Amino acid sequence: MALIGMLVLAGLALAPIYNGTLLPLLVAAAAAGSVLISVAVRRLPAWTAAPASMLGLAALTFVAVRVSAQAGQIPGGFPDVAREALRNSIPRLLTALIPIEPQPDTVVLPVIATWLAGLAAAEVGVRHGRVLLSYTAPTLLFGGALYLVGPDTTAAAATTWVPLAYAAFAALGLIVTARDPRPVAETTEVLTAADRRTLRLRIGVGAAAGLAIIVALSLLVGPTVAGQGNSTPVDPRGLVTPPQLDSLDENPLVRLSGWNLDKDQHLFDAVVTPGPGASPDPVIRLAVLTDYDGVTWRIGSVYRNAGRVLGRPEGSGPEVTQEITIDELGGRLMPGVATPRRVDGVRVAFDAETGTIAYSESLHKGLAYTVTSRQEPRPDDQALFVAEVPAAEEAGRFLALPGRVPDAIGQLSSHLGEGVSNPYQRAFAIQQWLEDHYKLVDDAPSGHAYPNVEYFLFGPKQAGGQKGTSEQFTAAFAVLARLAGLPTRVVVGFQPRKGDRAIRGGDAVAWPEVLFRDYGWVAFDPRPKSDSVRRPVEDDFKPKAPPSQPPPQSVPPASVSASPQPSRSASAAPPSAPESSGTTTVVAVVSSAAVTVLVLAFFASVPLVLRTRRRRRLEEGPPAARIDAAWSEVLVGLRMAGRPAPPHLTAREIAHYAGTAAVAQAHAKDRRPAVRPPVPPVDELAELVNAVAFAGPQTVGGRPAGPADEQARRAAAQAVAYVDELRDRRPWWRRLLWTFDPRPLRWLRRP
Known part of the structure; x- marks a missing residue:
């Protein structure tokens, strides 16, 4: 009962962001079904629980898909709907609008997650008796539900009792399983006075320690936890990209x-x-x-x-x-x-x-x-006459006019705002100006960039100026309103004709809307209300700047991105680049590429140079020189391993140190249990080095004598085997650095 209650509460935590009661019912069915099936087979072998539970999960998934598809009006057969739901369940949940409609792709994941959590909790808690450990799966499910709810304040307010009920069910499970199943007579023991004193002491010390820990955690963690109460939870819906428009x-x-x-x-x-x-x-x-x-x-x-x-x-x-x-x-x-x-x-x-x-x-x-x-x-x-508009900090997006607005448009906006005391009057003045001075036509070319708006407002009538479709009227109103400090947006729609259900191309229209505080968006209609003759613009206002030339007849193609991108004004030509900029760019690119190639070539040649030098030093020349080279390989290997030999040690002492250094390296770095080969000794190499260094010149039959070729070959083999084993005991990333490290080239040149 406790496990079922905890799982059901996880579904109730999700319920406020779902529409209706279908999801809580399906989650409750998953909670009860998964736990009860495990309880029913608890006396059978453990391997029977998973197959029996999976059969129940398949049956409930079938029911959930069928019921939610019918409720959400999803067409199609069960296989196709189920396949689509399983494939798109996670992105669908993260992109769905709240409240989420219970449909196959929005209910399958919560149902399956609840069933699996119930199966794990029942097996651990009921079959194996690990009650506290069995709470892990329901708690993870509950936390996942809260994370999916995110910063939805309405859901948080509706589920304030759910965490308390969850804790109550958890406590209930611990209480009912804490009873000793043995009879009281079997558990009663006679305690001596010393035992009772020891028991009281232990209880007191434990209580004091627990109280101290609680107080310490309250002082250290309490302020941080309390401060999270006013923070906004992370919204998982920001992790995915919502559907985009073309x-x-x-x-x-x-x-x-x-x-x-x-x-x-x-x-x-x-x-x-x-x-x-x-x-x-x-x-x-x-x-x-x-x-x-x-x-x-x-x-x-x-x-x-x-x-x-x-x-x-x-x-x-x-x-x-x-x-x-x-x-x-x-x-x-x-x-x-x-x-x-x-x-x-x-x-x-x-x-x-x-x-x-x-x-x-x-x-x-x-x-x-x-x-x-x-x-x-x-x-x-009357209400709008005293209404205010949001401040620029709140509505900056609806006031933005990137680029350079033509001076004539700015002058007209200032002219229309003279003597106007409130936002609604400013908006009405712009609407009335457009109504009285411009003509509505159907054959005006499309365009609403700054040059198009300027030409619509001030262009000569005989050349197509001062007339346009609702596109130009709306765009002009929106630009003038934003210059006047009015948050504005543009709306495109259709005006149905009375008694006609057909919506045709001639019914399409655009209009501007202004944002007023406490009233929201309010529509305005700047189009002329009749076909009467319009008053010439020049009679009421004449900008100081000369009228612009007719703009292009086509608007530059819109960007595919759904988010606004800053750009220069359409009337401003892009600045010409200096003549030398192209050459400078080419030189910079070529130089960077050359430097990169040289650096890569250098590091790529390091392993080849080291391998060639080792082979020449160990295989060519007199035996004494090859023994010295082998000893240098050992010393360089110790330095590469980060355990250089102390300079005061003799050759024999260095040989012993090399063995201990390799063993210590293996113990420190190789954490995985594995059988390592023994460290190859370098004792014979040390003896040969001493013989070469201290034996002095020897002659046999009047000819110089010294170490033989066979001794030099054994010295080289010992050095190579030791260095290779020392390198293999390093982590993989240090072995990689070892391969391309150029420092041995410098160390081996030193005497």
């Missing part, structure tokens, strides 16, 4: 001109059913673009895999249901009324910050899904 979806604003030119292109069908209190004609949103680099607006969203439920319920706005069927709309972004809270029929990825959804693959003709949204009402003008 370049087509990264900047859907450039698609407006194509849609407006092909007004009859059938993009999708939408049957919108507003709930009580909802707007009768809600706008369908496709994408929210938050990042601007002076050339293009980009989506800065982080999409996470989601189930049917998109985030926890927020807001109290009326519901709007949309039944959408894709026709010719491409990309991965999925249209829906803001803000979606549930999607049925497909598996999607969701960005909680912007409230936009994306499909896991490219949209295709016939794809159908249902979106349920919460429509937040727009605040009234």
